Amino acid sequence: MxxxxxxxxxxxxxxxxxxxxxxxxxxxxxxxxxxxxxxxQQLFAAHxxxxxxxxxxxxxxxxxxxxxxxxxxxxxxxxTNIQSKLREESALSSGQDGEEQLREID
Amino acid sequence: xxxxxQLMTQGPPAKPNPGLFKRNPPIAGEAEAIEAAKNGDAEAFxxxxxxxxxxxxxxxxxxxGNVSEAEDMTQEAFLHLFRKIGSFRGESAFSTWLHxxxxxxxxMQLRKKGLSLVSLEExxxxxxxxAPKRDFGSRDPVLAGSVDRVSLERxxxxxxxxxxxxxxxxxxxxxxxxxIATMLDCSxxxxxxxxxxxxxxxxxxxxxxxxxxxxxxxSTEGAK
Numbered sequence: 001m002x003x004x005x006x007x008x009x010x011x012x013x014x015x016x017x018x019x020x021x022x023x024x025x026x027x028x029x030x031x032x033x034x035x036x037x038x039x040x041q042q043l044f045a046a047h048x049x050x051x052x053x054x055x056x057x058x059x060x061x062x063x064x065x066x067x068x069x070x071x072x073x074x075x076x077x078x079x080t081n082i083q084s085k086l087r088e089e090s091a092l093s094s095g096q097d098g099e100e101q102l103r104e105i106d
Numbered sequence: 107x108x109x110x111x112q113l114m115t116q117g118p119p120a121k122p123n124p125g126l127f128k129r130n131p132p133i134a135g136e137a138e139a140i141e142a143a144k145n146g147d148a149e150a151f152x153x154x155x156x157x158x159x160x161x162x163x164x165x166x167x168x169x170x171g172n173v174s175e176a177e178d179m180t181q182e183a184f185l186h187l188f189r190k191i192g193s194f195r196g197e198s199a200f201s202t203w204l205h206x207x208x209x210x211x212x213x214m215q216l217r218k219k220g221l222s223l224v225s226l227e228e229x230x231x232x233x234x235x236x237a238p239k240r241d242f243g244s245r246d247p248v249l250a251g252s253v254d255r256v257s258l259e260r261x262x263x264x265x266x267x268x269x270x271x272x273x274x275x276x277x278x279x280x281x282x283x284x285x286i287a288t289m290l291d292c293s294x295x296x297x298x299x300x301x302x303x304x305x306x307x308x309x310x311x312x313x314x315x316x317x318x319x320x321x322x323x324x325s326t327e328g329a330k
Contacts, residue, residue, distance in 0.1 A: 024302035028283060057305045060312070063253040064277035067262070070164035074180045078163075079155060081181050086188060 011039040016047050023054075033058055133157055133201075140200055144192050151191075155184055158201060162208050168274045169212045171263060179215060183208040205279060209289055216267075253312055261311040269304035276301050 009022055019040075026034050034040065035054045044051035136157060142150030162183050166176035186207055194203055262270060262278075271290070275281045276297070281289075283297040290297070 024298040027302065028298045053309075056309050057302075059253055060258065060305050060308050061277050063255060063258050064262075064273070065280075066255050067168075067259060067278045068161075068280070070160040072164060072167070073160055074163040074177050078159070078177050078181050078184075082155070082184050082188075085181070085185055 009039075012042065014040075014043050016043075016050055019043060019047075019050055027057070027061075136200060140191065140194065143188075144194075151188055154187070158204055159184075161201065162204065165205060165208055165274070165279065166212060168262065168278070169209070169271055170216075171267070171270070175215075179208070179212055182211055182215075186211060206285075206289075209275065209279075209281075213289060257312060257315070258308070261308050261315075264311060265304060265307055269300060269307055272297055272300040273304035273308070277305075 009018075014022075023034075026037070026040075030037060035044070035051060035058055040050075044054075135153070139150040139153040139157070143154055159180065163176060163180045166179040166183070167173065170176050170179065183204070187204060190207070194200065198206075262273060265273065272286060275286045275289070276283065283294045283301075286292075286297040287294045292300075
């Protein structure tokens with residue numbers, strides 16, 4: 001991954017089209033929020049739509065983190081199938097001992 | 107390209123990197139369950155299933171977009187876990203390791219079906235009409251600083267598969283671009299670019315929900 005400063009950009013003359021081109025790298029390399037990057041404040045002041053875009057993308061990325069905590073369980077049949085498969089494999093590989101071990105799962 | 111074996115074998119024990127545990131802090135009782143499961147303790151394996159089934163299933167569901175396939179892949183992921191848990195050395199959080207295993211299985215499944223690479227290529231080189239719109243200078247409404255989880259989940263589900271995969275891996279699961287590039291067999295530049303396009307598409311979808319394309323079987327109704 002690129003480190004901040006890897007991109008050679010003249011921030012003083014940056015235009016919206018160039019900004020768009022560099023945006024994936026700016027997001028990837030920025031330690032904090034792109035919307036708060038001091039190098040970009042001049043551009044944002046002149047082009048509020050650029051700032052609006054960045055803030056929207058930041059909002060999406062922040063909200064995405066909340067999706068990490070899941071809400072849905074798989075159905076019970078998944079665990080039943082896992083038990084069944086493991087029992088089969090155990091019976092094949094170690095005979096009766098494995099059967100006894102896997103019976104503990106039930 | 108990483109193979110399943112590469113992802114499942116961590117080599118000699120190494121000092122854990124604290125940064126790797128930021129999103130996956132250790133769970134109480136998990137370490138003991140892991141060690142017991144390594145010794146073939148079936149009850150311990152059952153505990154690990156209970157601890158991680160939701161996240162593994164949700165990851166599969168988001169990547170595959172289909173309840174039935176997600177359940178099948180959850181089953182496969184835990185069967186692999188049972189067989190390979192002895193190779194877990196603790197350099198990363200267990201859940202990170204398990205998620206990597208799961209992602210790899212899902213990708214292998216997609217490749218078997220001939221879908222993944224096509225989908226990724228589709229988003230690496232999207233057609234004009236498929237590409238996110240560029241709207242600098244427009245005065246479209248912004249997201250007003252908030253997006254609710256349900257709307258975002260729905261929008262993510264309607265992303266093209268390649269966009270969805272990179273977005274889920276990076277923004278939801280917390281993988282780095284270099285990790286995603288390895289998993290998807292693409293460059294880090296491509297991963298960054300796809301993530302950006304995915305976010306742009308999501309912005310469009312969230313501002314204009316009617317532009318969502320119908321998404322197959324993301325409901326979990328009937329699967330419980």
